[in-house]
Amino acid sequence: MAKITLDNLAHSYLPNPKSEDDFALKELNHDWVDGEAYALLGASGCGKSTLLNIISGLLHPSQGRILFDDKDVTQAPTAERNIAQVFQFPVVYDTMTVRDNLAFPLRNRGADPRYIEARVNQIAAMIGMEAELGRKARGLTADAKQKISLGRGMVREDVNALLFDEPLTVIDPHMKWELRTQLKSLHHEFGHTMIYVTHDQTEALTFADKVVVMHDGRVVQIGTPQELFQRPAHTFVGYFIGSPGMNLLEAEVSGRTARVGNVSVDLGADYAPLKGRVQLGIRPEFMTLSTDGTGLPARVRRVEDVGRHKIVRLEVMGRDMALIAPEGDEIAADAAHVQLRPEAINVYADDWRVPAKGEVA
Amino acid sequence: MNKTVNQKAWFLILPVLILVAFSAVIPLMTVVNYSVQDTFGNNKFFWVGLEWFDEMLHSERMWDALWRQLLFSGIILAIEVPLGIFVALNMPKKGFWASFCLVLMSLPLLIPWNVVGTIWQIFGRVDIGLLGYGLAKLGVDYNYTQNIFDAWVTVIVMDVWHWTSLVALLAYAGLQSIPDAYYQAAKIDQASRWAVFRYIELPKMAGVLMIAILLRFMDSFMIYTEPFVVTGGGPGNATTFLSIDLVKMAIGQFDLGPAAAFSLMYNLVVLSICWVFYTVMTQMDKREGV
The missing domain is CATH 2.40.50.140 (Nucleic acid-binding proteins)
Known part of the structure; x- marks a missing residue:
């Protein structure tokens, strides 16, 4: 667990960005406080996933630094950052059983087999897949696969942060509610720093202590759901939050x-x-x-x-x-x-x- | 609803029947016909039953050719499949160099068999070939026309040169179909390079690899032109594979009966191996669909 600092961070997918418009993520300074649950809210293509991938190290920023607890990790590869990330579409290892899928991140870190066994069972109970532990992940339904992806994200207890990139897109509404509640209770229990990307305001407002609203590559407001509702800092926030908008x-x-x-x-x-x-x-x-x-x-x-x-x-x-x-x-x-x-x-x-x-x- | 009975519709499949008859059924039946008869010339044939089959099954020559053939196919598969995968893994994923590599890889595939044979026949010659001459200058005693080992090495290297691209291109297509998210998830899960290959790349390539193995096995099992042009089956019978032996028997010695029995059994082997591959592949698909 760590405080994550973004210092002067910006990213462009073009090799030689000229104007500000070329940046997918415009210059940004922000501290993600250790142990808080954030929702990153914004329309599709506003730079949310870019920001997430920069934090996890899948993408190297064009400029600026990322610090974990004041240690510069800008150039550190993903594996060194010890971050869990769940993607929008399920990623499972087809040839492995559900159990091996959940155990995979722990085994890669050389954890003790008895601990792995116990932890995997705990996670399986959390995502409601105890019955399927022994079967191959291949051929499961999309939402079962996504639950495995979520489980794999949550299985490590010592991660610096948990990043979710619209993880509930493929899950049916009833299960969505349940999993979101599970994530919240997980957050209360372990106090991980969590960043949850979504374009669904209900999801953002129910999940997070703080909501970060992004628009056109820029963070336009960071605040509690109440602040976003009463004092939108930008007309986009007013329009995006609320139904109908401002x-x-x-x-x-x-x-x-x-x-x-x-x-x-x-x-x-x-x-x-x-x-x-x-x-x-x-x-x-x-x-x-x-x-x-x-x-x-x-x-x-x-x-x-x-x-x-x-x-x-x-x-x-x-x-x-x-x-x-x-x-x-x-x-x-x-x-x-x-x-x-x-x-x-x-x-x-x-x-x-x-x-x-x-x-x- | 009442259906009108009109048997004339059968005539519509007549063109296909004629085509298949001339392209497959009649030639095959001619072979079957030869395989159960013998002649003393004058175009007079008499019935010998399964005698030729019996003789062929006890012919040391045929068994030798079969073992040589299996050894050859086994060796080239053992080289081409891993090498093809290795090449595919190291090819650029996109951009100019990806296209460049693709073109480069396809070049050997576009060269006709007999030309490939001729290229290597000359390339390996000790007097004028770059390879043969170069090796001789380096002090390596290399001569594919006289040394059995050298002949095998030349034929195998030639096949690897000609066909590894096919495996590589198929494996590359399999790799390209893997979404980026898989690699990203593997990084997040701190998977090693080997784990990425074992649990992501190999499972996703399995389907195309089966096809690559089937194609390469069949092709190498029926190989004729290239070794025929390079070594002519020699030295001695050292590189006489099934097809070469068959042609020698049928056209060289004009032993039509034994050659026909031989080719029918050859065909049977090819068919049964195809069937095994087909079964394995459909089983894999089924597992995929569970």
């Missing part, structure tokens, strides 16, 4: 008020003068429809009843927006305006969140 409105901000078209909106806090493209971000949960003519003019286009609540699709000043109304609410036929809760509004300049005056950033 609404954005072009606005001009001066002091405590914003002008959206010809309507003034109270922001609940003071802002310094802003440059660039200014937008207001508001989550659908913090908007209400009104019939008394106050707020922004809106037209209800569609109401989707999703069970726990209703999603109201609106058109506000030519933009599509969403609003979440409680399950019991009737959507008034003459609702023509929408009100925003001032304390829930975030202000963005060129996609990055601007803190209000006096706010502790």
Whole structure:
């Protein structure tokens, strides 16, 4: 177990990267605190797997250093780093039995046979494959194979970190839930540093203490699920986290008020003068429809009843927006305006969140 | 639904029947015909039953040729298969050099048998051949026309030169089909190079390797042109393999009866070995599908 430090790290798949666009992973400085569970969240192709492969040593970064507990391992091969990694698609050794598959990483390290036996049984119980231990891994179903891959990842107790690269993609939903719970309990039990890559926000938010959101090769925000929800640091975070994502409105901000078209909106806090493209971000949960003519003019286009609540699709000043109304609410036929809760509004300049005056950033 | 009975449809398979008859059935039956008859000339034949088969089964000459043949096939398989795998493992995976190696590897495969034979026949000559002359200058007593060991070495090296590429290319195709994730997982699991070969590469190559072994075995078991051009079966009968012996018997001595019996048994051996390979391969596929 170790603290993992990324120092000035960046990676490009091109031999001679010229502009910043050539980098799959843009310059990054970050400490992965020992023993925490992180989720690495982002759309496909945003550099998540690249980052993971750099940490495990499968990929050598174009620039920067990686430190495990302040020891530079940038040039160290994968085997020396003692890291476990589980990939998106199952990798099993076909000709080995399930038992040998699980024991493989331990045998490669020359562990004591009695310890291996005990540990393999323990892991088999965890992934629910005790009955299949004696059979060949060849010909098992994809999710059984993936469980073996997960088991192989977890079998070593002394690893510096456990990396998961969207490991539950091929597993069916019920088992997904169970395995995620197992991973969490494993984390509580052994306190490994865990990094879990996913593009599924539910998975990220339920698994991790801290969620790292990546967008276009850059880490845009690191925070608890609550922080990501209430104070998205980047419009991408607002859009990516939440269902539906955050609404954005072009606005001009001066002091405590914003002008959206010809309507003034109270922001609940003071802002310094802003440059660039200014937008207001508001989550659908913090908007209400009104019939008394106050707020922004809106037209209800569609109401989707999703069970726990209703999603109201609106058109506000030519933009599509969403609003979440409680399950019991009737959507008034003459609702023509929408009100925003001032304390829930975030202000963005060129996609990055601007803190209000006096706010502790 | 009522089906119309129309037996005329049988005529549709007539072209195939004719083709197969002329290409396989009639020639084979001619051989069968020769194998059970004898003649004293004048194109007059009489029935001898299984006499030729009996004679051939007790013929030292045929058994010798068979053992030589098995020894030859065994040796070239033992060299070409591991060597082919080794070459495939060391070929570049992508880029210009990968294509370059592929072209280079395919070159020997494109050369006709008799040309390969001629190349090595001249290459090995002590008076004008680069190899033979060079070895003689180095003080090595090498002469494939007189020394049995030298003749064998020359024929084997020639076959290895000609056909290792085939094994290498097939093994390379098998290796290319292994996803990167397997190698990455092996690194994570801290597997040794040997373990990677034993548990990842070899299982994934097993299918194509079986095909490579089958092809190489069959081809070498029926080899004729190359050793015939280089050594002509000599010195003595030292490199007279089954096909060479058969041709000598049938065309050289014009012993049609024994040669026919010989070739039928030869054919039977080839067929039964094919059957064994086929069975093993389908069994492997079945295990794969469990």
